Amino acid sequence: MSLTTNTSVRSAVLALGVSLLLAGCAGPNPRDPYESFNRAMFTFNDTVDTYALKPAATTYRAVLPSFVQTGVNNFFGNLADVWTGVNNLLQGHGEAGLSDMTRFALNSTLGIVGLFDIASEAGIPKHKEDFGQTLGTWGMPSGPYLMLPLLGPSTVRDAVVLPLDVKGDIWAYKEPVGIRNTGTALRIIDQRANLLDASTLLEDAALDRYEFIRDSYLQRRESLIHPDDGSSPQRKRSADDTAYEAVPASEPAAPVAVSAPSSAAEAPKEVNSVPLAATSVSP
Numbered sequence: 001m002s003l004t005t006n007t008s009v010r011s012a013v014l015a016l017g018v019s020l021l022l023a024g025c026a027g028p029n030p031r032d033p034y035e036s037f038n039r040a041m042f043t044f045n046d047t048v049d050t051y052a053l054k055p056a057a058t059t060y061r062a063v064l065p066s067f068v069q070t071g072v073n074n075f076f077g078n079l080a081d082v083w084t085g086v087n088n089l090l091q092g093h094g095e096a097g098l099s100d101m102t103r104f105a106l107n108s109t110l111g112i113v114g115l116f117d118i119a120s121e122a123g124i125p126k127h128k129e130d131f132g133q134t135l136g137t138w139g140m141p142s143g144p145y146l147m148l149p150l151l152g153p154s155t156v157r158d159a160v161v162l163p164l165d166v167k168g169d170i171w172a173y174k175e176p177v178g179i180r181n182t183g184t185a186l187r188i189i190d191q192r193a194n195l196l197d198a199s200t201l202l203e204d205a206a207l208d209r210y211e212f213i214r215d216s217y218l219q220r221r222e223s224l225i226h227p228d229d230g231s232s233p234q235r236k237r238s239a240d241d242t243a244y245e246a247v248p249a250s251e252p253a254a255p256v257a258v259s260a261p262s263s264a265a266e267a268p269k270e271v272n273s274v275p276l277a278a279t280s281v282s283p
Contacts (some may be wrong), residue, residue: 031145032214038147042210045152049192054199057192071115072190076171077106078114080128082165083168084275091137130165132158136225145214153217 017037029035061069085100103126111118120126129188134147135157143156156161171187174180202209 015277041147061193074117075114084129087134090134094171131161
């Protein structure tokens with residue numbers, strides 16, 4: 001891409017960013033001007049999780065051996081490394097991007113199509129990046145908070161570019177469709193099973209779960225793009241982040257803890273949703 005083209009792209013991104021900021025000033029809370037809609041979606045997502053996703057995840061964790069669950073998690077996590085690597089390269093983090101691609105190559109071969117996380121054992125760090133983070137790195141503000149039906153916490157910026165994240169998911173191209181859909185269902189249930197304990201703690205700890213989830217999500221999202229210490233936003237994936245995609249659509253991806261958080265300062269490090277769209281269920 002030429003310098004002129006690159007400058008034009010960044011200018012367009014910044015222009016869209018200004019529009020997002022203006023859109024966020026329409027209500028009493030500039031971060032959450034669509035709170036009424038968001039709360040309705042939160043209630044809907046919570047109902048779906050309570051009566052469908054959480055029971056399925058509870059059964060899954062009780063029936064399948066832990067090593068099988070680990071293999072499922074590793075397999076889909078390995079596929080996600082490719083899109084993460086692409087976004088790291090787009091953000092100008094060449095070393096992290098090459099590391100992600102190396103992880104994918106190593107786990108796909110020696111790790112038996114990703115069932116074993118050989119790369120982490122070899123000391124190659126795992127990252128998690130999406131195109132929303134890439135745009136944030138380029139200078140586009142997030143815009144207002146947005147609770148998506150079934151998909152959970154997001155922002156206007158991240159919701160607009162969600163189709164690109166869907167296209168970046170290798171599993172979206174798996175054929176035949178029957179296998180793709182079966183794998184998608186397994187992926188979602190496995191992700192939700194990882195958060196059973198954490199979501200229970202959240203229910204006990206938060207007086208207003210909607211506000212807790214919103215504030216935690218926005219804080220975590222901002223820290224991924226603009227770390228307070230001024231270092232690169234690419235961080236080694238800690239044990240607290242292993243459940244990135246393992247969340248019911250109404251809950252944040254919180255680490256399993258021994259005690260409930262006592263304040264927003266102790267909010268979960270990751271707040272995301274089960275990526276129903278990103279996993280591409282086909283008719």
